[in-house]
Amino acid sequence: MRALIAAATGLAVALALVLTITAMGSPPGETSPKPLLTTVPKHP
Amino acid sequence: MRRKASLILLALAVFCTAMSPLMRWYAFPRLAKIPAGQYQNAVLEAKNPTLLDYGSMQSKKVSKVTVVQTLKGNVEASEQVEKSAGRDVVVWDSLSYIVGPDGKMVSQVPERYVFDAHSQAPVHPTGKYAETVDGDKVRRDGIEFKWPFLTEKRDYEYYDAQARVTRPIHYKGTRTFRGLKVYYFEQTIPWMKVPLPRTMPVKGITPESVAKTGTTRWYTTVRKFWVEPVTGAPVYGEEIQHNELRGGTLLGGRDRVTVFAGHVKMREDYIRSTVALVKSNRVLVVLLTSYLPWGFLVAGALLLALSLWLEARSRRPGEPEAAPAHEPEPVSA
Structure with missing residues (x-):
């Protein structure tokens, strides 16, 4: 019974962690202030 | 214990x-998704191409034509499209700016490309945020610029912005490019009648004024991409392109005139920076x-x-x- 509880705990923590990470996602960021280029840049 | x-x-x-x-x-x-606010540019060059001089309407060999391509993620637009699409969306405003050997503009094609941030499948918003090419509303039924994450060894549908058509781009094998395993893809667009660019290199010449003469623009290209399959990012690209004006009174009795013919390749410094970015x-x-x-x-x-x-x-x-x-x-x- 104890082993079953331990296994269930491990599984629940894994699910909670993955669901939390994916729900948080990543911040959208901002539109770059740099322009669409109309000159040939010298280097990247 | x-x-x-x-x-x-x-x-x-x-x-x-x-x-x-x-x-x-x-x-x-x-x-795994493309960040909405990504900004990236690439420079491609065609050495010794044929280019039309619109002043004399004569084609001639020139030393170099440069294509400056910028992709800019529009975060505000992507947030608006996401509300209706119900999924993570990226809106890229891009500009392909073509410069002649004298540094003057030859042509420019702005685009708006809207796609799923995870799968890179095209998204078709309407209204203000609709996908466009050179100001015209279009519908992309294939990928453009980037392949999906974990690219497969198969043909993909790829959108050609010049011809405004989606055609297969064929998987042609696995190669090694600058130490990276890449998939090589190739697409051939056969000769097609295509719209004239809205911005012409000579003032006074507009697509409408050319259309009135009965002259039409035709285009063919062979597009080559070396794609890193894990990220789906092209690390190198080439294009063998031919553009012609055909028929009408503008050509002074000639059947056809070459507007551009050349082999466009990514500039060496941009290859190195792209490979480094893709590796990381x-x-x-x-x-x-x-x-x-x-x-x-x-x-x-x-x-x-x-x-x-x-x-x-x-x-x-x-x-x-x-x-x-x-x-x-x-x-x-």
Whole structure:
């Protein structure tokens, strides 16, 4: 019974962690202030 | 004590074993996405191409034509499209700016490309945020600029912005490019009548004024991409392109005139920076698809083995689990 509880705990923590990470996602960021280029840049 | 430790190890083993598939098949498809605010540019060059001089309407060999391509993620637009699409969307405003040997503009084609941030499948918003090419509303039924993460060895549908058509781009084999394993793709667009660019290199000449003369623009290209399959990012590209004006009164009795004919290749410094960028991004994707899932699986197996070993030891006959400590009896004299 104890082993079953331990296994269930491990599984629940894994699910909670993955669901939390994916729900948080990543911040959208901002539109770059740099322009669409109309000159040939010298280097990247 | 051993039994307690084996139970903790069992919980950790289940945690790690569960994390392995969850990371690969649940977290990865949701976490791997193109950032909405990405900004990137590339420079491509055609050496000794043929270019039309609109002043004299004569084609001539020139030393070089340069294509400056900029992709700029429009975060505000992507947030608006996401509200109606109900999924993560990227809106790229791009500009292909073509410069002649004298540094003057030859042509420019602005585009708006809207796609799913995870799968790179095109999204078709309407109204203000609709996908466009050179100001015209279009519908892309294939990818453009970038392949999906974990690119497969198969043909893809690829959108051609000049011809405004989606055609297959064929997988032609696996190669090694600058130390990276890449998939080589090739697409041929046969001769097609295409719209004239809205911005012409000579003032006074407009697409409408050319159309009135009965002259039409025709185009063919062979497009080549070397794509890093884990990230789906092209690390190198080439295009063998021919543009002609045909018929009408503008050509002074000639049947056809070459507008541009050349072999466009990515400039060396941009190849190096693109390869470096893709190499660093590749590590992040491989981490989620391979390193972490396999690492968790191995750790889970090891922890389970350790847990079972501890459990077995605690049950071994003749080696009882820690004996309960007894309080010493008070000694009475």
